[in-house]
Structures are given as structure tokens and as C-alpha cells.
């Protein structure tokens with residue numbers, strides 16, 4: 001037997017699958033947004049607001065969940081196209097699973113796709129899904145120290161929505177300190193404080209998403 | 221489960237390597253696992269023993285795990301310290317403005333194959 005130096009990440013095959021999916025999406029002009037956060041941060045609520053606010057954009061949602069299909073039903077009730085992806089116990093979506101979900105979704109022709117990843121701040125950050133944009137959600141009740149504890153997800157994200165800002169009066173969450181910590185980890189990240197409940201700040205976040213979609217289509 | 225996911229990806233990556241390099245049998249697989257990667261080595265080895273049987277190239281393989289020590293960087297005093305011993309708080313200046321430099325990775329270092 002010979003010794004072969006590999007020096008590759010265990011997930012190298014996933015990185016290749018992710019790049020292939022990204023190129024396919026780019027050629028089709030469809031932007032996939034990978035939404036990552038901890039459980040209960042408000043992903044489904046935020047996506048619901050976006051769908052309501054942008055009736056002219058064709059949106060598709062893939063809800064990854066370990067077991068249930070509650071979230072997909074919530075999205076469908078709004079008239080958007082949604083499918084539920086069961087991860088069969090897996091703590092994250094990988095590129096292969098995302099590509100399969102996207103194929104299943106193609107019956108619905110949309111321009112902007114969201115993947116609601118499994119609620120967890122660690123594992124999803126380690127796997128490239130093939131998305132064109134990574135959107136992280138951090139909610140006020142989780143605390144402003146999360147960038148210190150889970151740096152990787154902040155580093156891998158292009159946009160951060162700090163949500164549930166309507167709850168700021170009830171928590172000791174320092175918005176400025178939090179944003180400072182995030183920017184230190186990832187100077188290029190765009191941060192949007194929002195409340196999906198009151199709608200505050202949502203317009204700016206939605207504008208950022210629409211710009212990303214335009215850019216994606218123009219760079220086809 | 222975290223370990224199962226990693227093992228699935230490892231097997232797939234090795235299958236692809238075998239195809240590229242025209243290998244028919246992989247023996248030793250040396251992995252470097254970060255001290256704080258969250259990978260439980262026992263679970264990992266068990267999952268590997270289970271999955272390798274499904275991949276013809278890997279069925280006689282043996283996993284060797286090497287540990288990469290975890291190191292944290294303190295942004296307040298610009299020094300490094302061992303993560304596992306001191307955790308989140310810098311032992312020199314007691315700042316909490318610290319983050320992990322290494323120790324979170326899982327890398328395929330080398331393989332023995334024919």
C-alpha cells in the first residue's frame with residue numbers, strides 16, 4: 001500500500017456538491033437563501049412577513065425539520081410554495097439534501113428560494129448548502145453574547161437579522177455591543193435590527209434581499 | 221446526530237478520492253480531529269465501523285484519530301492560550317473578548333491505499 005497525503009476537510013465532497021448546486025442556480029437566475037438560527041428564534045415568522053410584504057416576488061420555501069411539518073403548513077397558509085424536508089435525525093442540511101429538496105421544489109417556479117435550516121447555531125454553519133446568500137437570524141431573547149459563543153455562524157453569514165427588537169425593553173440586550181461583536185468577527189456582514197411582529201426594520205432587510213436577487217440575476 | 225453526518229461525508233469524500241486516484245482498497249485513514257470539534261470519538265468510530273461495510277473500497281479500512289489541540293485568541297491582550305484549560309475567559313487579562321483559533325476542525329490527513 002502507498003501513503004497518500006489528502007489534507008482535505010472531511011466535508012470536501014459536500015463543498016463540491018455545494019459549488020455545483022450554486023452554479024446551477026446561478027445559470028437559472030434563482031437565488032437560494034440559507035436561513036440559519038437557533039430553534040425558536042423566529043425564522044418561520046420572519047419568512048411569513050417577507051412573503052406578505054413582497055406579493056410580487058415568486059417565493060419558494062424549503063422547511064428543514066428533524067420530524068414535523070408544522071412550519072411548511074404555516075407558509076402554505078400564506079399562499080406561498082413550500083415543501084417540508086425531513087432530515088431524518090440529521091442536525092443540519094448538506095448540499096446533497098438541499099439539491100434534492102430544490103429538485104422537488106422545481107414544480108413550483110419561483111425566483112427567490114428560502115431554505116429554513118435546522119434550528120441550531122453550530123452544525124448548519126459547518127456545511128455549505130450551495131445557497132447564494134447566508135442569512136442568519138439572532139433574536140433578542142437569546143442574548144448579545146452569542147457572537148462570542150458561536151463565532152462560526154456569524155463568520156459564514158452575509159446578512160444578519162437581529163429580530164424580536166420589540167422585546168428589547170424586557171431584556172438586557174445591548175444592540176450596539178452586539179453589532180460591534182458581530183462586525184469584529186465578520187466586517188463584511190450587513191446587520192438589520194427588525195421586528196417581525198411590528199414590522200419595524202423589515203423594509204430595509206427586504207430591500208437587501210431584493211438587491212441580492214437582482215445582482216444574482218444580472219451575474220448569470 | 222452529528223457524528224453520523226460527518227461519517228457519511230467522510231465516506232463520500234474517500235470514495236471520490238479513490239475514484240480520482242484509481243484506488244481499489246483503502247487501508248489506514250488518518251484523521252485530525254480538533255479538541256473542541258464536538259466529535260465524540262467513540263461514537264465516531266462506531267458509526268464508521270457500521271458505514272464502511274457499505275463502501276467496497278473502505279470495507280477493510282481502519283480509522284486513526286489524531287487530536288489537534290484547541291487554541292483561543294484573546295483580542296484584548298492579543299495572546300493565545302489553551303482553550304480546554306481556560307475556556308472563554310483569557311487567563312492573562314480576564315477578558316471575554318476571545319475566540320477560537322483552531323481546534324474545531326476535522327481533516328483527512330492521509331490514507332494508505334492501493
Ligand SMILES: Nc1nc2c(ncn2[C@@H]2O[C@H](COP(=O)(O)OP(=O)(O)OP(=O)(O)O)[C@@H](O)[C@H]2O)c(=O)[nH]1
Pocket residue numbers: 037038039040041042043044045046071119163164165166167194195196197198
Ligand atoms: N415578540 C416577538 N415574537 C416573535 C417575533 N418573531 C417571532 N416571534 C415568536 O417567536 C416564537 C418562535 O417563532 P418561529 O417563527 O416559530 O421560530 P422558528 O425559528 O421558525 O422556530 P423553529 O422552526 O422551531 O426553530 C413564536 O412564538 C413567535 O410568535 C418578533 O419579531 N417579536
Ligand SMILES: [Mg+2]
Pocket residue numbers: 043044045071116
Ligand atoms: Mg420554524
Ligand SMILES: [Zn+2]
Pocket residue numbers: 294295296297298299310311312313314315
Ligand atoms: Zn487577554
